[in-house]
Amino acid sequence: xxxxxxxxxxxxxxxxxxxxxxxxxxxxxxxxxxxxxxxxxxxxxxxxxxxxxxxxxxxxxxxxxxxxxxxxxxxxxxxxxxxxxxxxxxxxxxxxxxxxxxxxxxxxxxxxxxxxxxxxxxxxxxxxxxxxxxxxxxxxxxxxxxxxxxxxxxxxxxxxxxxxxxxxxxxxxxxxxxxxxxxxxxxxxxxxxxxxxxxxxxxxxxxxxxxxxxxxxxxxxxxxxxxxxxxxxxxxxxxxxxxxxxxxxxxxxxxxxxxxxxxxxxxxxxxxxxxxxxxxxxxxxxxxxxxxxxxxxxxxxxxxxxxxxxx
Numbered sequence: 001x002x003x004x005x006x007x008x009x010x011x012x013x014x015x016x017x018x019x020x021x022x023x024x025x026x027x028x029x030x031x032x033x034x035x036x037x038x039x040x041x042x043x044x045x046x047x048x049x050x051x052x053x054x055x056x057x058x059x060x061x062x063x064x065x066x067x068x069x070x071x072x073x074x075x076x077x078x079x080x081x082x083x084x085x086x087x088x089x090x091x092x093x094x095x096x097x098x099x100x101x102x103x104x105x106x107x108x109x110x111x112x113x114x115x116x117x118x119x120x121x122x123x124x125x126x127x128x129x130x131x132x133x134x135x136x137x138x139x140x141x142x143x144x145x146x147x148x149x150x151x152x153x154x155x156x157x158x159x160x161x162x163x164x165x166x167x168x169x170x171x172x173x174x175x176x177x178x179x180x181x182x183x184x185x186x187x188x189x190x191x192x193x194x195x196x197x198x199x200x201x202x203x204x205x206x207x208x209x210x211x212x213x214x215x216x217x218x219x220x221x222x223x224x225x226x227x228x229x230x231x232x233x234x235x236x237x238x239x240x241x242x243x244x245x246x247x248x249x250x251x252x253x254x255x256x257x258x259x260x261x262x263x264x265x266x267x268x269x270x271x272x273x274x275x276x277x278x279x280x281x282x283x284x285x286x287x288x289x290x291x292x293x294x295x296x297x298x299x300x301x302x303x304x305x306x307x308x309x310x311x
Contacts, residue, residue: 057161057165058078058158058161058162058165060075060076061075061076061077061078061158061162062076062077062078062079062080062162063076063078063079063080063102064079064080064081064082065079065080065081065082065119066082073101073102073103074149075149076102077102077129077130077150077155077158077159077162078102078127078128078129078130078159078162079102079115079127079128080125080126080127080128080166081115081118081119081125081126081127082125083122083124083125086124086125086170087170087171088170088171088172088173089124089125089170089172089173090123090124090125090172090173090174090175090176090203091124091125091126091127091163091166091167091170091172091174091175091176091200092114092118092123092124092125092126092127092175092176092177092178092308093127093129093163093175093176093177093178093187094111094114094115094118094126094127094128094129094177094178094179094183095111095128095129095130095131095159095177095178095179095180095182095183095184095186095187096109096111096112096128096129096130096131096179096180096183097109097111097131097179097180097181097182097183097295098131098133098134098181098182098211099133100112100130100131100180100183101130102128102130107296108296109180109295109296110180110208110295110296110297110300110301110304111128111178111179111180111183111208111295112128113301113305114178114301114304114305114308115128117305118309121309123309124172125166125170125172127162127163127166129155129159129162129183129186130150130155131150131152131155131156131182131183131185131186131213132150132151132152132153132154132155132156133148133150133151133152134152135148136148136149136150136151136152137151137152139151152213152214153214156186156189156213159186160190160193160196161196163190163196164195164196164198167196167197167198167200168198171200172200173200174200174201174202174203175197175200175201175202175203176202176203176204176205176308176309177190177202177204177205177206177226178204178205178206178207178208178304178308179206179207179208179210180208180209180295181208181209181210181211181255181291181295182211182213183208184207184208184209184210184211184222185210185211185212185213185214185222186213187205187207187210187226188207188210188212188213188222188224188226189213190226191226191227191228192227194228194229194230197228199230201228201230201231201232201233201234202228202231202234203231203233203234203235204234204235204236204237204307204308204309204310205226205234205235205236205237206236206237206304206307206308207222207226207236207237207238207239208239208294208295208300208304209221209239209240209241209255209257209291209294209295210222210238210240210257211255211257211291221240221242221256221257221258222257222258222260223258223259223260223261224260224261224262224276225238225260225262225276225278225281235278235280235281235282235307236260236278236281236282237281237282237284237303237304237307237308238259238260238281238282238283238284239257239282239283239284239285239286239294239300239303239304240257240258240259240284240285240286240294241256241257241285241286241287241289241290241291241294242256242257242258242259242285243256243287255291255292256291257291257294259275259276259283259285260275260276260283261273261274261275261276262274262276282303282307284303286300
């Protein structure tokens with residue numbers, strides 16, 4: 001059922017590719033509406049400090065781990081774990097793949113596995129985000145009055161502003177980011193904008209079979225390494241599953257990751273494309289797998305997690 005659901009969304013994504021660019025300007029949600037304040041006494045679970053109720057503007061979009069376990073995840077785009085003393089701790093930012101939900105089992109989602117393990121080992125503040133849905137883009141196109149919960153560009157905007165709010169409040173010493181598929185595409189979208197980071201350096205990024213973010217790039221492998229200003233220690237882990245023996249039909253309908261590339265000039269001053277390998281980076285081609293499976297492979301999970309948390 002899980003594979004069918006993911007494949008179903010992939011087919012919808014393919015249909016969206018044929019439609020062309022979609023305007024989102026008239027469909028933005030009102031994320032500034034007042035949020036009902038809750039009784040802080042019930043939330044003094046962590047060190048008895050109400051500062052843990054951060055991101056008030058976006059409270060309705062976030063499920064904190066100290067919230068009631070049966071609280072619905074409908075309409076939320078983020079799960080958040082805060083250690084007892086969050087100030088100055090590393091901030092981990094994880095982004096699920098397209099159609100992966102915030103309550104996915106870690107058996108089916110490599111990024112969810114990272115989230116649970118980071119919490120267990122108390123590595124720092126951990127934010128887990130979902131991406132938007134192509135189906136909501138189709139809804140936006142078909143109905144001007146439709147305001148979907150998970151429209152991709154709206155979700156991306158909210159994601160960036162939630163991260164910025166956590167950075168403002170807790171002043172993390174460093175950032176570590178990881179994503180799968182569209183989640184990696186989200187990281188790539190975040191990279192060029194330095195305002196949300198407030199000069200906090202990015203130490204590690206993990207990109208698992210990255211696909212360019214957005215409906216018009218759903219089936220396109222991400223071929224660029226994320227670059228973060230003033231992050232001299234940044235190292236990138238890029239794992240992919242490209243195959244060279246696909247038929248033309250399979251190439252269209254299957255999602256294919258690929259390695260990062262860059263342009264250089266050769267001795268004859270002509271531009272050529274080469275693999276973008278940096279000192280300390282890991283670029284890993286995993287054979288005999290596919291897009292929906294690669295993040296769940298035990299070896300991929302272990303290597304990627306070790307990289308994400310390494311010094």
